[in-house]
Amino acid sequence: MLAAEGVRKHFGGLAALDGVSLEIREGEIVALVGPNGSGKSTLLNVLSGFLEPDGGSVTYEGRPIHRLEPWDVSQLGLRRTFQLAAQPTRMSLLEVMLAGARLPEGSSAWRSVFRARRVRAEQRAAVERARGLLEELSLLPLEHHAAGMLSGGQQKLLSLGAALMGDPRMLLLDEPTAGVNPTLRRTLAERLRTIRARGTTLLIVEHDMNFVAELCDRVYVLDKGRVIAECAPSELAEDERVVEAYLGSVRPTAARRAPGATAPPPEVRT
Amino acid sequence: MLDFLLGVAVVAAIYGILAISLNLQAGATGLLNFGLVGFFGIGAYATGISTMHGAPWPLGMAIGLVLAAAAGAAVGRLGRTLAAEYWAIATLALAELLRLVALNTDSLTRGPQGISAVPGFFSGLGPQSRDLAWLGLAALVLALCWWVSQRVTGAQFGRVLRLVREQPDLAASLGHDVVGAKVRVMAISAPMAALAGSLYTHYISFIGPGQLEPFATFLVWTMVVVGGLGNAFGVIAGAAIVQLLFDVTRFIDDVFDIPSENAGGLRILVVGAALLGFLYFRSGGLVPERLRRIDARS
Numbered sequence A: 001m002l003a004a005e006g007v008r009k010h011f012g013g014l015a016a017l018d019g020v021s022l023e024i025r026e027g028e029i030v031a032l033v034g035p036n037g038s039g040k041s042t043l044l045n046v047l048s049g050f051l052e053p054d055g056g057s058v059t060y061e062g063r064p065i066h067r068l069e070p071w072d073v074s075q076l077g078l079r080r081t082f083q084l085a086a087q088p089t090r091m092s093l094l095e096v097m098l099a100g101a102r103l104p105e106g107s108s109a110w111r112s113v114f115r116a117r118r119v120r121a122e123q124r125a126a127v128e129r130a131r132g133l134l135e136e137l138s139l140l141p142l143e144h145h146a147a148g149m150l151s152g153g154q155q156k157l158l159s160l161g162a163a164l165m166g167d168p169r170m171l172l173l174d175e176p177t178a179g180v181n182p183t184l185r186r187t188l189a190e191r192l193r194t195i196r197a198r199g200t201t202l203l204i205v206e207h208d209m210n211f212v213a214e215l216c217d218r219v220y221v222l223d224k225g226r227v228i229a230e231c232a233p234s235e236l237a238e239d240e241r242v243v244e245a246y247l248g249s250v251r252p253t254a255a256r257r258a259p260g261a262t263a264p265p266p267e268v269r270t
Numbered sequence B: 001m002l003d004f005l006l007g008v009a010v011v012a013a014i015y016g017i018l019a020i021s022l023n024l025q026a027g028a029t030g031l032l033n034f035g036l037v038g039f040f041g042i043g044a045y046a047t048g049i050s051t052m053h054g055a056p057w058p059l060g061m062a063i064g065l066v067l068a069a070a071a072g073a074a075v076g077r078l079g080r081t082l083a084a085e086y087w088a089i090a091t092l093a094l095a096e097l098l099r100l101v102a103l104n105t106d107s108l109t110r111g112p113q114g115i116s117a118v119p120g121f122f123s124g125l126g127p128q129s130r131d132l133a134w135l136g137l138a139a140l141v142l143a144l145c146w147w148v149s150q151r152v153t154g155a156q157f158g159r160v161l162r163l164v165r166e167q168p169d170l171a172a173s174l175g176h177d178v179v180g181a182k183v184r185v186m187a188i189s190a191p192m193a194a195l196a197g198s199l200y201t202h203y204i205s206f207i208g209p210g211q212l213e214p215f216a217t218f219l220v221w222t223m224v225v226v227g228g229l230g231n232a233f234g235v236i237a238g239a240a241i242v243q244l245l246f247d248v249t250r251f252i253d254d255v256f257d258i259p260s261e262n263a264g265g266l267r268i269l270v271v272g273a274a275l276l277g278f279l280y281f282r283s284g285g286l287v288p289e290r291l292r293r294i295d296a297r298s
């Protein structure tokens, strides 16, 4: 569904992405892991049109998208969230959610001046939808509050909600659980599974290995701008290079675990 | 006294239109337009030049609106390559450029002497009822611009503008053309400024390069900041208050016996003090922007 082919991106002398290739198939939940500064966010920026790669290509549903504007990529149904999910201080949560919806009537300056009734009808349906999503993200009580005043974790959840308002076919999430409390983290995992079941493919940058093991079908490991491994979450701890570059020393119970067993995943020593 | 207040009110209403225009750009979208007077000038000179060549006033006005929309869209497009600060400087430079063109192309604009005897409206009426009629007209146009502004900012388009103002990357990730939004809001708001320019030229029957000084932009910025950036009602109130303040200071030189060559500087000082005072002590303005409350019925 989404494929990168030899993607390169340099910042000055630094090769943030050094020939990255990956492929995500429809209906998958794939994790992208790797140490800080390994290029995960940069890769997401390239995949979503926010950065133009210096080399290589990105194809989404068979068409090259690496030269498109980010909003064009988003309109194709490929949406993303940001690692720093900063929200506007002078817009309410509900407004941000509505901004995520596709509202063709209200988006046209001309029609918003002259066809108030259709604009309003369209908005009414979106408000219902938005409140339902906010409820699921435990944000409904704050719907009329300023989005920028939320905690970091809540801002992350809101940006996920806003992205979902547009019914994306594919979602790229940059550390969606960072700053989100454990209870809500579990709800979030469930929620992402539901999203997949409804037909959205997911690529998730994530440091929480429990979250990855619980949720993802496959993992790509990035280190210094290169893909160093691609495997099932349960196989991560068995790959020496991954252990060395990312996981660090792993608890022996996890390393000795029989393949395919549903034992707890490796924990990262920080 | 009544004549004085009527005159202030007419000019305040015309400046109110400028304030609505600037508020759509700076308040709703975060576009720091320091060249607003350029769009005012396009409308003013389109009216002045057209009527000088015998064209009927609606034609001059229409030319100004169309030119301003095109110029606005082009200037908005500059936002694609220029960061906000550089865009702000570019608007200032472009407006200055326009003033210099007005000053130096004698054949077209009559240069420094300007275009006088622009036909006024309501010339059949006596002075006081003429100003009353003018007040009605200016207030009507102001109300129309306010209505358009409310409609535009009240729907999804307005939310997109506010998101572009604060979190452009978030706006883009949600599928909104950030550059296109700037182009469109400029194409809507620049003609409002041109309309103000056209009306003003008909009202005082004159347009010259002196009216395109950056001070006019500064005055409108003061109105918008005093009223409340982002709040269309507030900026109209701001326009009325600042215009009154500006005109009342006309009498200061009489009262305190200040030589008239210093009085102009004093008026600017008063406006500047008002701007600084508000920026410092009440940056939200008199009627600050509020979060828009969306409920199921709206």
Ligand SMILES: Nc1ncnc2c1ncn2[C@@H]1O[C@H](COP(=O)(O)OP(=O)(O)O)[C@@H](O)[C@H]1O
Pocket (backbone or CB within 6 Å): A011, A014, A016, A034, A035, A036, A037, A038, A039, A040, A041, A042, A043
């Ligand atoms: N806009 C940028 N300009 C310069 N360097 C950047 C920029 N974005 C990222 N980098 C650098 O590229 C490398 C990869 O960064 P990033 O993709 O954010 O890593 P990750 O998300 O995996 O932590 C880092 O060394 C970072 O400093």
Ligand SMILES: [Mg+2]
Pocket (backbone or CB within 6 Å): A040, A041, A042, A083
């Ligand atoms: Mg990152």
